[in-house]
Amino acid sequence: MAIFTKKVAEELFGELWTRMIKDYGFGKSLKESGISIYFVVSDPDMVMFVDENGPIFGTEAEKKMPVVTMKMKGDIVHKFWLKDLNVPMALALRQIVAKGPVNKVLQLLPLMKPGMEIYPEYCKKFKLPMKA
Amino acid sequence: MEYFDIQFMNLTEDDIALKKATHKFAEEVMRPTAKALDTMSAEDVVADGSPLWTFLKKAYELGYHKTLLPEYYGGLGLSPLQVHIVFEELGWGSFGLSVLLGVICFPFYVSCLAGNEELIEKYVKPFCACTDASIRGCWAITEPDHGSDYIASGEDYFTTPKMHGNVQARLEGDEYVINGQKSAWVSGGTIATHALLFLQLDPKHGFGGNGICVLPLDLDGVTKGKPLEKIGQRDLNQGEIYFDNVRIPKSYMLAEPTFYEPLLEMILASANMIMATWSTGIARAAFEEALVYSKERVQGTRPLIEHYAHKQRVFKLFARTEVIRAISRNVLNLNLNVSPPLAEYSLVAKSQCTEMAFQNAHELIQIMGGNGLTREYIAEKLFRDARATLIEDGNNETLERHGGHILAETYPRPPLDF
Incomplete structure (x- = not known):
């Protein structure tokens, strides 16, 4: 069973990424690094595009040309934000598959850390389990 | 020789400039250095005053030691095509010196691959900032009893207890204690300051019980053998490394058996x-x-x-x-x-x-x-x-x-x- 519904995921990650960009300088970091990301999530099926301007979902996201694309299941997304996932190992085991310059993918991990710190707040808000 | 590139229509001005600059380095620095080192004994290659050191200093000044590393940590941040352009030219200059520059970055590159933030801060960033060739890695995998079988993870013998590694580590509290020997084929081995060390943690699973760590080679208990004499790539330093109760923090282990x-x-x-x-x-x-x-x-x-x-x-x-x-x-x-x-x-x-x-x-x-x-x-x-x-x-x-x-x-x- 999916860890969250598509509706919850879009609302949660819309808020999370917007806050990271506005309050944590994530947009500036993305812009300086020349990184945009397209997430292809399964269970629930959803797509999201993020660049320095914020997150967008669905057909709007599909039209974008990302630098990095990451494909994973919803429970892996949840584990990642809970800091419960060894990302290099998840990549090696194909739990996450990424397309785009490897150096940019490696660079993304430290940039996304502030989001991990505030993710538990959203777990509470959306009644998600705090353990993967 | 000016060489036509079949992908010339895809090369940017930056790509072409990079190719020319790297070729100049390969022709004017690498080739003469490699020629000189080729006639020297393996010990003289790494002795004080050897042309090797002048070469390495120049290579570091130009950033060729960090070709593969992410820009975010101080690497060159090259595109895949640019990485190929650089490595082709370096390979043209000297294969042996190219391998040396490659293994020099290996502990640091793999620290990035493994996402080890402690090692990135402590070792990767200083390595990227290094311009005097004073920080040098090596790839310590091959062993006296194990050559290509060390990487043959698809073979049925790989995970059997009969696969006994020559370098073993045991966990004591928050530290790994390392003992054993790597073979004379460790590229960069006798001149390295840091090793990407492959070792056995859980012998009952054969090489399925192995691990990979970064090990500073100035720690107590590390000694090195003589540089290896061989017929080719004589400009590539290779030699044994010995470990006698060498202690590293547990966090230096990039991969334990599951990874x-x-x-x-x-x-x-x-x-x-x-x-x-x-x-x-x-x-x-x-x-x-x-x-x-x-x-x-x-x-x-x-x-x-x-x-x-x-x-x-x-x-x-x-x-x-x-x-x-x-x-x-x-x-x-x-x-x-x-x-x-x-x-x-x-x-x-x-x-x-x-x-x-x-x-x-x-x-x-x-x-x-x-x-x-x-x-x-x-x-x-x-x-x-x-x-x-x-x-x-x-x-x-x-x-x-x-x-x-x-x-x-x-x-x-x-x-x-x-």
């Missing part, structure tokens, strides 16, 4: 595709020598190139060079743009490109006749250097078997359709 085989596969995929890329340089060097020599050398009243047989021979060297470049560029572009890398393509690149580069070096000597055997020309050095590549980073037969294992386990591979 060992996946990380090993990623490391091999990287190393093998880079070997293929350097092979482009050595193949091209052989072609260029053949072309120049064939135009200058007169036999039977006319230059060799005017003899039909030689025209065909020279063309075959050209053709192989183009095929090697096409394969190695495609694979580098694929595997520096996909995570995890598709290891079978790196294995294709390494096994095929090194074979073809060796054929080029071999046929260059045949074209040159007796002159090809003398030290007056670079041909015999290219031949000796290219011969080593068929064994280096896993002998090609073992790598092909491993490639077959991947096919058997994972093919047909579904497309990456997202």
